[in-house]
Amino acid sequence: MTGLPDPPHDHRRGRPTPPVVLTDAERATLTGWAHDATSGTALALRSRIILACATGATNTQVATTLGVSRPTVGKWRSRFLELRLDGLTDEPRPGRPPRMTMEEIREILATPPTRRGRPVGWTRRELARQTGLSASTVGRIWKNLDLPDTAR
Known part of the structure; x- marks a missing residue:
């Protein structure tokens, strides 16, 4: 159609991916979690996902780089944008409480x-x-x- 601007040439399809913008404190915390063996492998991976998203990479690019699925990247991007750092930690799981502290x-x-x-x-x-x-x-x-x- 004439009169309409040309679409952007970044070849992305679907909904636009919301950007992840980190504060310096968030970046420091995520970097620590990503490289800390005691933080757990799940939290370390989630931290690396968010750090990669903060570079402006798409969910597909992050998924390919980190060897996870695109829906996994989307899930943690959304949780981070909604709850920030608190959204990356594990939810308490059901089960018997420990017998001793x-x-x-x-x-x-x-x-x-x-x-x-x-x-x-x-x-x-x-x-x-x-x-x-x-x-x-x-x-x-x-x-x-x-x-x-x-x-x-």
Whole structure:
């Protein structure tokens, strides 16, 4: 039709992708999460998605670069735009609450058991019996606390 301006030549189809604009504080937090092994792989990936979106990349470009699906990128872009950093963290999941808090477990670990009148280190079985947790749960807790087998 005559009189109408030519469409833009960026070859994008569909709805326009809303831009992600980060504050310096958000960028610093996301960068930290993206490179921090203790933040969890899911949060690290979500952070990398948002950092990539903030460069102006499309959902398709981000998905290809990071090896995720386009809907995944769209989901986290939307959640970030709506809730900012809070939108990237995991929602609480249903399930039984822990039997003991980490503080209670640390307290028990700090108190050695008495065997034949002298203090010795805990074994998984002893600590499991004392706390009511399974031996495998005790092992996972020790691993999360970064305690070597011989130091327990």
